[in-house]
Each structure stands twice: as structure tokens, then as C-alpha cells.
Amino acid sequence: NAGVMQNPRHLVRRRGQEARLRCSPMKGHSHVYWYRQLPEEGLKFMVYLQKENIIDESGMPKERFSAEFPKEGPSILRIQQVVRGDSAAYFCASSPRDQNAEAFFGQGTRLTVV
Amino acid sequence: RKEVEQDPGPFNVPEGATVAFNCTYSNSASQSFFWYRQDCRKEPKLLMSVYSSGNEDGRFTAQLNRASQYISLLIRDSKLSDSATYLCGGYNKLIFGAGTRLAVHP
Numbered sequence: 001n002a003g004v005m006q007n008p009r010h011l012v013r014r015r016g017q018e019a020r021l022r023c024s025p026m027k028g029h030s031h032v033y034w035y036r037q038l039p040e041e042g043l044k045f046m047v048y049l050q051k052e053n054i055i056d057e058s059g060m061p062k063e064r065f066s067a068e069f070p071k072e073g074p075s076i077l078r079i080q081q082v083v084r085g086d087s088a089a090y091f092c093a094s095s096p097r098d099q100n101a102e103a104f105f106g107q108g109t110r111l112t113v114v
Numbered sequence: 115r116k117e118v119e120q121d122p123g124p125f126n127v128p129e130g131a132t133v134a135f136n137c138t139y140s141n142s143a144s145q146s147f148f149w150y151r152q153d154c155r156k157e158p159k160l161l162m163s164v165y166s167s168g169n170e171d172g173r174f175t176a177q178l179n180r181a182s183q184y185i186s187l188l189i190r191d192s193k194l195s196d197s198a199t200y201l202c203g204g205y206n207k208l209i210f211g212a213g214t215r216l217a218v219h220p
Binding site: 035042058089095102103 | 160209
């Protein structure tokens with residue numbers, strides 16, 4: 001049973017381009033969480049999704065950022081018109097259900113905006 | 115007030131020492147809590163789950179105090195390999211504290 005898979009592991013984008021980060025949850029997991037982490041800082045919650053539904057996006061910036069988790073395929077975190085301040089590690093985690101369920105993390109995508 | 119708060123440390127302890135971290139939470143509706151360990155530039159890995167009053171796994175003990183809304187992690191007989199950042203997380207929507215750094219030295 002493969003773990004949570006994120007790709008790409010490293011992504012370099014020029015200012016103004018779009019970044020697409022993918023997260024394939026563990027088999028049987030239908031809940032996905034996305035986090036952003038700056039160097040020497042903690043995990044900042046961004047969005048919580050179930051299949052085809054956004055449950056909580058209170059941590060998402062209001063502009064340029066969007067997330068989806070379609071019925072088929074991975075969850076996607078999309079950042080439009082990237083700026084230097086978007087450079088960070090983006091982690092996703094998946095769990096089989098919401099409350100009281102252990103969540104497991106992918107290895108993260110390190111986004112660098114140049 | 116942040117939903118989950120931790121002392122950032124760092125805690126510098128010698129090998130063999132016992133060290134304890136506390137984590138406080140503000141959402142009294144939170145049902146379950148977790149401790150994760152994160153090594154530098156790696157993904158967080160689940161260390162322990164805390165569903166009721168506590169949990170013990172070898173040298174690690176986690177306790178939950180719902181009345182005071184805090185969770186603790188106790189590490190006994192610290193090893194050099196325990197050096198990492200320890201993240202406390204709670205539902206709902208799985209929010210984490212900023213993490214507590216532990217450095218174990220010879």
C-alpha cells in the first residue's frame with residue numbers, strides 16, 4: 001500500500017506563472033489536507049477536502065489559490081500568478097475519515113519562485 | 115488566540131534525560147489529538163495518537179487533560195535520534211501548533 005504521493009517534489013516557477021501541485025492520497029483515504037510551511041516555521045493549514053467537496057478553506061489566501069479533489073485522480077493545489085512569497089514547502093496529508101482518524105503526510109513539494 | 119499553541123523551545127537535553135512538552139488547544143469541541151515528529155526538511159511522521167486520557171508507547175507517553183485543554187508528550191531516556199521538531203495536532207480539520215524543537219546532545 002503506497003503512502004501519500006506528492007509530485008513534483010521540487011518545482012521552480014517564474015513570477016507570474018502557474019504552479020500545480022498534486023497529491024494522491026493513500027488507498028482507501030477520502031480526506032485530504034493541504035499545508036504550507038515556510039523555513040523554520042510550523043505547518044499552516046490551508047484547506048480540507050473530501051472527494052468532490054471543499055470542507056474548509058479558511059486557511060487559503062483569497063486570491064490566486066484554489067484546490068480541488070475530483071472523484072477520480074489526485075487532489076490539486078493550484079497557485080496562479082505566483083510571487084516570490086509563495087516559495088515554501090507544501091505538504092498534503094490524507095486520512096480515511098474525518099474525526100479521530102490518523103492522517104499521513106506526503107513528502108511535500110518544494111516550490112521556488114524565481 | 116491560536117487554536118493550538120506550543121512552546122517553540124529549543125529544548126536542549128543530554129542523552130538519557132526525561133523531557134516533557136506541553137500543547138494547549140482552544141477548541142473544546144476537538145475530539146482527538148496527535149503528536150507528530152518532523153525532521154529537518156522532511157514530512158511530519160505520526161508519533162502517537164491521543165484519543166482518551168493518554169497513550170504510552172515505549173519511551174513515549176502522551177496525556178490529554180480535557181478540563182485544562184492541554185496535551186503533553188513525555189520522552190524518557192532521550193536518545194540522540196530523538197532530536198527533531200515535535201508537532202501537536204488536533205481535530206477538527208487537523209490544525210497544528212508551531213512545533214517544539216528538541217536537541218539531544220551527548
